Amino acid sequence: MKLATTSHDHHPLHSDHPDESTKTDGITVQGLTKSYGKHRVLQGLDLRLESGKVYGLLGANGVGKTTLMSVILNHTFRSSGQVRIDGQNPAENARVLERTCFIHEDQRWHDEYTARHLLQALPAFYPRWSAQTAQHLLDRFSVPRKTPLKKLSRGQRSALAISISLASRADYTFLDEPYLGLDPSSRNIFYEELMLAVSEHPRLVLMSTHLIDEAANLMEDVILMRWGRIDLHAPVEDVTASMTAVRGMDTAVDEFTAGYDVVSSQSLGRIKSVLVRGSVVGREQQRAEDLHLSVESPGLQEIVAALGVLDAEQNTPEHVENKGDLS
Amino acid sequence: MKYPLRSFRLYMALRTHSIYVAPLMLAAVLALTMLAGLITGIVTGFPLPQEVASTFTGLGMLVSVLIGFFISSAALAVNRTFATVLAFGGTRRDFWVGSSMGFAVTALIAATCGTILLGLEHLTDGWMIGLPVFATPVLGDGHPVVTFVAIFAYSMAALFTGAAFGTIFRAFGATAVTGAIVAAVLLLAAAVALFVWQREFTMDFIRSLGAWAPTVGVSAFAVVCLAVSYGANQRATV
Structure with missing residues (x-):
């Protein structure tokens, strides 16, 4: 439930020159449930996410954060309820989904793919793909281009996921514990680059994280989940x-x-x-x-x-x- | 076509699997078969006598090697690339269409290379030692059109078999894959039993197909695998 609603017109992440990405309608979730057999992971969620805002999705392990993100983007099927992105059902909807990016925390890659393979294919997936941003981020994180992804360290795989997510400029970017394996200086790079990317090209970012204080300055709203329900959804400063x-x-x-x-x-x-x-x-x-x-x-x-x-x-x-x- | 092409490009980005592997494997099979022919020829003399050469046509090495590789390659590609396409905002349907286009390209490359090698085999009278590697019964007994279509059909059948099992794994897990393999074996056994039971009719039918018989059978199998892989694709999750 919401504590309150406040205007965020002056949030530091908001650009004075919003581009076309801010013209989207956001995400609406109503009565969303997801069950695996008898285990009900999402227990009837209602949620409204506004375009161009950065949301922190917080909660203990196993409360359904990743499942929520997966179900919203139809990576996993919902059991009941409704999801709308820009007012449309995202299920098998290429026009809607092409504006989303969600690299899972345990993303499976083809064993022989390298970063270079992905960089070749990615411009076709994202109309606003920034090759320059991708190269810049991969350089900053020191991610090798020709090493098979299966041989990358945990931190390097996280850095690759972050680089793709930010370079995609997708209107709806989901980040699932994106800092895993990153050392403190790499995490600082991530926070810095995320802030820059969102200020230059506003987009809705939904980020699950356990490093709350580290990322608190990036978040505009915080969503607290407990056992498949949303306990709190409010602006960070209100909380x-x-x-x-x-x-x-x-x-x-x-x-x-x-x-x-x-x-x-x-x-x-x-x-x-x-x-x-x-x-x-x-x-x-x-x-x-x-x-x-x-x-x-x-x-x-x-x-x-x-x-x-x-x-x-x-x-x-x-x-x-x-x-x-x-x- | 814009959306399926994204998955197609992702599939083609891994050129080792999508482009180079078929010619390399065909060349490897040719080299190995020639080596076996040369060793045999030390005893029988060159060119290889007809009765000895006919034993090579029965090896089926070419087909089995390609089929085995394509099944595993497609299973891996589907299993892993599916998650990548969804992460990058693709749909299941577009992934399936794009991957199928990629499989078709791989199969076309295999078929083209196989047919060219068959032509070389004809020109060199069996690689200069009377050895038939590509002019085998399962590939149309040396008929270039049949060989082209046959290799394409075998490749597609193998790729879609791998895709079907890979997608079943994604959609329903490892137990379901085991179940699907058991079911596939039982269905094949049932088909063979039906074939034997109605052998007079089936043999007549096969004879009527002539050199196309293996290709027609494999093509039918490919269509079944294609349908299964699409059905499983629509239920697959990350």
């Missing part, structure tokens, strides 16, 4: 503004937060860190200062962790039934 972190000596923190809705609490010796709902302003801020407490905006990862979205134990259907609304 981070919805809670406050209070840190200090345990007795002072307990005294201060007594009247607040405490979401999570962690202690290290006598130092305690607590996340509370809402903001701390005015006289409350003065009271915190008097108690020598630090009051600050928490990071997105801290909030997501506090909500238990990344905690596998809290992602059972029973837990979700009991927990109900997170927002």
Whole structure:
């Protein structure tokens, strides 16, 4: 469910010179379910993704993030529900699908393909394919062109997937844990290049990630999934503004937060860190200062962790039934 | 045709499998058969006597080598390239059409090379040692048109057999492939049983086809595999 909707006209990823890709209608998902035998992976999702925005898809392993992306693009068949891309059913719809790019985290390549083979074929797949971008990215990531893909390292395969995804300039680009195997400096290259690519050629990017704080600056909206459902869909700044972190000596923190809705609490010796709902302003801020407490905006990862979205134990259907609304 | 051509280009990008392998394998088969002929000739003398040369025509090496390679090549191509095409925004149908176009090109290359080699075989009186490598009964007994069509049909049948099994694997998993292989063997056994049971009719029919008989049979098989591969393709997922 949505926390709120806000305008993103001034987001740093938005270009002042939007090109034709911003004229798309986005993705709408209604009542989407997906079952494998008796196991129901997606439990009736409703989702609206707007063109030209970068979405972070967050959740513990196995909650259905990859399945959701696969079903939207018809890589996997849905059990029920409806998916629309630019108002059209994407299933076997070449005109719609040619504007999508989704290289899976465990993408299967032909054993003998090299990056060069793919680079030869890719311009035919994407009308706005940028060979220059592809070469630039492959150079930055040091991906060899003539080595069979099966011999590339995990990080090199991720770098190849990132390079193709960004060079495709596809209106709908899905990235499934794109950083796997990348070292920190390569991840920085990825974040930098993603930001540049999206600002120059706006597109809808749906990116699943566990490295939330690293990628938080790229995301405009965050979608939190828990056991096949969407627990939260809101702009990142709304999510981070919805809670406050209070840190200090345990007795002072307990005294201060007594009247607040405490979401999570962690202690290290006598130092305690607590996340509370809402903001701390005015006289409350003065009271915190008097108690020598630090009051600050928490990071997105801290909030997501506090909500238990990344905690596998809290992602059972029973837990979700009991927990109900997170927002 | 714009969309299937994308998959076609992806298939053709791997030239080793799509273009070069057929001529190379035909050349390898020729070399190996000639080696066997030369060794045999040490005992029998050259050119090889007719009764000895006829034993080479029964080897079927050429056909079996090409068929085996094409089945595995197509299974791998379909299994792996399918996921690539979907990742790049292709549809199942366009992938199938594009790959089929690629298979046709590979089969045409094999057929052209085979026919050219048959011509050379005629010109050199069996590679100068009386050895028939391409003038075999399964390839039309030396008739160039039949040889061309036969190699094309064998190649397409093999490629679509591989494509069918590769796609069944993608769509339904390894157990389904095993089931499909068992089912295919049972169906072939049933066809053979029917053939034997109605041998008077079937033998008459085969005789009426003459040199085209193996080609017609294989072409029918190719059509079945083509239909199976398309059906499985529509259910395949990544």
